[in-house]
Amino acid sequence: MSPGSSTESYPAFARIGLRENPGKNLNQVIAFICGLIVVILMIMALASTDWLMAAGWRQGLFIYCVAEDAPLPLPFNKKVSAGCHPARDEAYIKAAAALCIITLLLDIVATVLTGLGLRSKDHRTKYMYYRVAVYIMVLSPELSEGKYATMYHIYFTQQKLCQIYGPNIMSKQMVRHWCRQFSEGRQSVHDEERSGRLSLINDDRVELMRQCIMENRCFTITELSSHFPQISRCLLHDIVTKHLLFKKVCARIVTGDETWISHFTPETKQQSMHWRHSGSPVRTKFKQTLSVRKVMCTVFWDRKGILLIDFLPRGEIVNADRYCETLRKLRRAIQNKRRGMLTAVVVLLHDNARPHTARRTAAVLTEFGWALFHHPPYSPDLAPSDFHVFLHLKKFLSSGERFGNDEELKTSVTRWFHSQAAQFYDRGIQKLIPRYDKCLNSDGGYVEK
DSSP states (O other), X not given: OOTTSOOTTSOHHHHHHTSOOTTXXXXXXXXXXXXXXXXXXXXXXXXXXXXXXXXXXXXXXXXXXXXXXXXXXXXXXXXXXXXXXXXXOHHHHHHHHHHHHHHHHHHHHHHHHHHHHHHOOOHHHXXXXXXXXXXXXXXXXXXXXXXXXXXXXXXXXXXHHHHHHOTTSSOHHHHHHHHHHHHTTOOOOSOOOOOOSOOSOOHHHHHHHHHHHHHOTTOOHHHHHHHOTTSOHHHHHHIIIIISOOOOGGGGEEEEXXXXXXXXXOOOHHHHOOOOOTTSOOOOOOOOOOOSOEEEEEEEEETTEEEEEEEOOTTOOOOHHHHHHHHHHHHHHHHHHSTTTTTSOOEEEOOXXXXXXXXXXXXXXXXXXXXXXXXXXXXXXXXXXXXXXXHHHHHHHTTSOBOSSHHXXXXXXXXXXXXXXXXXXXXXXXXXXXXXXXXHHTTSOOOOO
């Protein structure tokens, strides 16, 4: 299209260039001059090694040089010897130099296009040259500002970290994050202290919890959580065990004792009691005694149930040797029924009968690594087997049933022991706590209930 034709189809920028005005190309001339200046400065920058200069210090794109008499400290806190040294590693220098050269070439192309636009007489060609020159001028500062160089720097930094500390030690995003942090003035790689969430553990709350536990030593974590609903069960357990240093000893207690079981056991006075009026006739009751035939039964149990039931053969007695053999049976029973219990310290509670306190028995317990629960002498009120298990066993046997032989008696007793739920045995262990408290509060006095 000739210059004299209609210009309605041209953009606004091109239509302004079509006006016949002596100063129409002033902006383009200024852009051309600025482009020349940029080209000259880029050539000088690439050719010079003295971008930064100080007393005894010169640094350019590729190297920096230190004089022998350079005053300390050196710029950027460098600790190097006199002489010239590479400013960066080889790969970084090549990348930065390539980007600078590309920027220089783009500036030259943009300047040449601006000049061609000034010389052209065709307005459409002028508009095309100016538009391309503008695009190139916009792209050139992006490279010269070092954004792409920064990307190369992050890439090579990540590669070095992977070479030193192993593959995938840090992602590029994390390297970029830390580079930004250090450029903003951060000097430490450690996490900064934060206020965090307020702790639910304080001295007042721990003391209140201690008082609650002292009032009821048979507590459970579930019961304790009802008093402190704002604290989780896990945290309550940590406070009880780590801060207050309480231990649930009952979980490791194994107790046992021996008792005689007869073929016939008469009912007790309590079982024979009945309701009557003041005018009711007196009931006559014949006196009954235990049968002569009986069997010695040794029972060991814990809070979860029965561990061992051992019947003494006729003609034998319970002495130290016999009791040590029973303890070895007990150890095998614990190993089979309570997996993992032997790895902890088993706490054995038995009375002070002579076979229980013999030297040979003490040696066997030391060999097992078991601990003894202190039991005062002549204290059946503190023996769980006496005040709990055997008490209910005798009530069962006093129902009036008469056994014909030892096997029937053993079978019935064994069936009764195994028929009791775990809560039955747990209650027997838990009764130790209030009974020992009463005993200690009464200076060792006898406790019936």
